[in-house]
Amino acid sequence: MAKLKERHRVTIEGRELDITHPDKVLWPDKDINKLQYLQYLIEVSPYMLPFLKERLLTVIRYPNGVKKEPFYQKSCPDYAPDFVPTHLHDNINYIICNNLPTLVWLGNQGAIDLHAPFNKIDSDQPSEIVFDLDPPSREEFQLAVEAALMMKEIFDKLALISFVKTSGNKGLQLYIPLPDNTYTYDETRIFTEFIANYLVNKEPKWFTIERMKKKRGNRMYVDYIQHAPGKTIVIPYSLRGNDEALVATPLFWSEVSASLKPTNYPMDSIIERIEKKGCPFKDFWDSKGRQDFSSVMTWLKDTLPQLKGK
Amino acid sequence: MHTVWKGSISFGLVNIPVKLHAATEDRDIKLRQLHKKCKSPIKYKKTCENCNEEVTKDDIVMAYEYAPDKFIELDEEELEKLRKDQEGKAVDIINFVQLEEIDPIYFDRSYYLSPGDGGGKAYSLLRQSLADSGKIGLAKIMIRSKEKLAVIRPYQDALIMETLHYPDEVRAIQEVPNIPEGADLSKKEMDTATLLINQLTEAFEPEKYTDDYRTALMELIQEKVSKEGGVEAKQADNVVDLMKALEESIKKTKPKKTPATGRKKTPAQERKKA
Numbered sequence: 001m002a003k004l005k006e007r008h009r010v011t012i013e014g015r016e017l018d019i020t021h022p023d024k025v026l027w028p029d030k031d032i033n034k035l036q037y038l039q040y041l042i043e044v045s046p047y048m049l050p051f052l053k054e055r056l057l058t059v060i061r062y063p064n065g066v067k068k069e070p071f072y073q074k075s076c077p078d079y080a081p082d083f084v085p086t087h088l089h090d091n092i093n094y095i096i097c098n099n100l101p102t103l104v105w106l107g108n109q110g111a112i113d114l115h116a117p118f119n120k121i122d123s124d125q126p127s128e129i130v131f132d133l134d135p136p137s138r139e140e141f142q143l144a145v146e147a148a149l150m151m152k153e154i155f156d157k158l159a160l161i162s163f164v165k166t167s168g169n170k171g172l173q174l175y176i177p178l179p180d181n182t183y184t185y186d187e188t189r190i191f192t193e194f195i196a197n198y199l200v201n202k203e204p205k206w207f208t209i210e211r212m213k214k215k216r217g218n219r220m221y222v223d224y225i226q227h228a229p230g231k232t233i234v235i236p237y238s239l240r241g242n243d244e245a246l247v248a249t250p251l252f253w254s255e256v257s258a259s260l261k262p263t264n265y266p267m268d269s270i271i272e273r274i275e276k277k278g279c280p281f282k283d284f285w286d287s288k289g290r291q292d293f294s295s296v297m298t299w300l301k302d303t304l305p306q307l308k309g310k
Numbered sequence: 311m312h313t314v315w316k317g318s319i320s321f322g323l324v325n326i327p328v329k330l331h332a333a334t335e336d337r338d339i340k341l342r343q344l345h346k347k348c349k350s351p352i353k354y355k356k357t358c359e360n361c362n363e364e365v366t367k368d369d370i371v372m373a374y375e376y377a378p379d380k381f382i383e384l385d386e387e388e389l390e391k392l393r394k395d396q397e398g399k400a401v402d403i404i405n406f407v408q409l410e411e412i413d414p415i416y417f418d419r420s421y422y423l424s425p426g427d428g429g430g431k432a433y434s435l436l437r438q439s440l441a442d443s444g445k446i447g448l449a450k451i452m453i454r455s456k457e458k459l460a461v462i463r464p465y466q467d468a469l470i471m472e473t474l475h476y477p478d479e480v481r482a483i484q485e486v487p488n489i490p491e492g493a494d495l496s497k498k499e500m501d502t503a504t505l506l507i508n509q510l511t512e513a514f515e516p517e518k519y520t521d522d523y524r525t526a527l528m529e530l531i532q533e534k535v536s537k538e539g540g541v542e543a544k545q546a547d548n549v550v551d552l553m554k555a556l557e558e559s560i561k562k563t564k565p566k567k568t569p570a571t572g573r574k575k576t577p578a579q580e581r582k583k584a
Contacts, residue, residue, distance in 0.1 A: 158557060
């Protein structure tokens with residue numbers, strides 16, 4: 001392959017930006033260079049950007065590839081181009097990745113893990129509920145599958161619309177889209193805590209809500225505390241800074257089974273997958289309006305305080 | 311302030327509607343018992359040793375053990391009738407006495423009195439007349455199924471009622487072991503002790519004294535919480551049953567939307583359980 005120029009001026013949606021060191025290898029084991037990564041971001045952006053829109057962005061940057069030291073970045077650097085939207089929150093000038101040029105610029109900066117909170121910048125109420133099913137290691141990935149299936153069964157019985165994706169690492173993440181500006185984090189906590197307690201009571205050998213890591217053993221931690229203001233989660237289709245270049249991949253529920261492996265979805269498989277099967281999160285935004293969470297919430301709010309008062 | 315009792319005080323020809331509010335509160339730090347193994351709160355279950363079964367409120371009757379293993383049963387109706395007879399009565403101020411005449415050993419609990427509807431004027435009259443006379447009222451009152459002796463006295467801007475123990479509730483001093491009957495004490499010893507008392511004599515300022523043990527215990531708890539994060543108890547009520555109840559309730563509201571799921575065991579589940 002011919003050596004690429006060190007700096008390329010490109011125009012994306014009318015914005016000019018420089019791609020630097022496009023042949024820098026970001027994933028040595030997979031031989032993926034920055035240009036390939038940026039191509040991926042551009043192709044996946046119609047599916048990814050809606051999850052970044054109007055949300056405070058946190059990124060993990062690997063400027064010298066995933067084998068080298070990464071760092072967290074919340075605050076927008078001074079040298080960012082003018083077209084990068086920002087929003088001041090808690091004295092941090094956050095990047096709001098609302099458009100493709102910003103996404104590509106971030107990719108050029110070696111931003112790999114893209115994380116966003118559960119609410120948009122103009123609201124302090126969650127836009128969706130997310131359960132993070134994070135087993136102790138990839139060896140116990142089946143615990144995440146088991147929990148996801150148990151939860152899907154519950155959500156179906158409660159007539160709740162739910163979505164699932166891989167974390168791109170060792171777990172699964174479940175989404176329940178909510179109508180905007182309707183429920184508070186205190187309310188969603190009642191629900192997430194209830195579901196977590198249910199899992200732990202049903203299968204105490206597999207699941208735990210124990211905060212202390214050393215007491216968890218091989219059980220999977222059901223982290224309902226993570227769904228809270230100020231907390232973030234990796235967004236759909238974001239890459240992770242692991243050697244295999246795995247993607248946080250939206251799944252069809254039918255794909256959640258014993259044959260599911262956390263390593264099934266590396267970057268180079270994603271675009272073809274979307275072209276063939278479509279995006280499993282296609283109806284995500286539509287379903288927010290259709291989601292009837294109020295019946296469940298009302299029941300829990302009526303029932304649980306009485307029990308605690310006993 | 312939470313009302314613990316409602317009724318009236320009768321004082322001569324005056325009837326004063328009043329409410330009673332607990333004047334003091336216990337600030338002890340309550341420690342819970344947990345099962346060592348799983349850190350769940352311990353619950354008490356009432357069981358009948360004879361039938362070897364758990365009993366509920368409906369299975370229980372009250373009785374008095376008038377001789378060892380001999381009981382006379384008192385049903386709820388009989389007890390209720392007695393209570394009603396007593397409670398219907400107003401609190402009669404029987405006598406007036408001097409506060410100093412009552413030894414502190416008799417004092418049990420303190421309640422603030424607030425005037426009930428339309429009782430403001432009569433309340434003021436009793437408060438003012440007690441204050442002017444320097445005396446306190448002695449009364450009988452039925453609280454929580456117990457007839458109590460009580461004193462009513464002005465305290466700052468309010469009237470306060472202290473319940474008293476009956477003399478037979480105060481244990482006889484003769485039962486206390488090893489009380490010396492008087493001893494040979496030298497004048498020097500007495501002088502030294504008296505001097506010490508005088509030196510340490512001060513006006514009583516209750517704000518100066520705090521419960522050091524309680525403060526230290528709370529500090530220890532807070533330190534442990536911030537360091538160790540504590541353990542979360544499993545929801546004591548059966549959350550699995552609750553989930554069923556929730557599912558049922560949702561099913562009723564949306565019979566059509568609920569898909570007939572009944573997931574077969576996944577291979578993963580079978581493998582795990584095998």
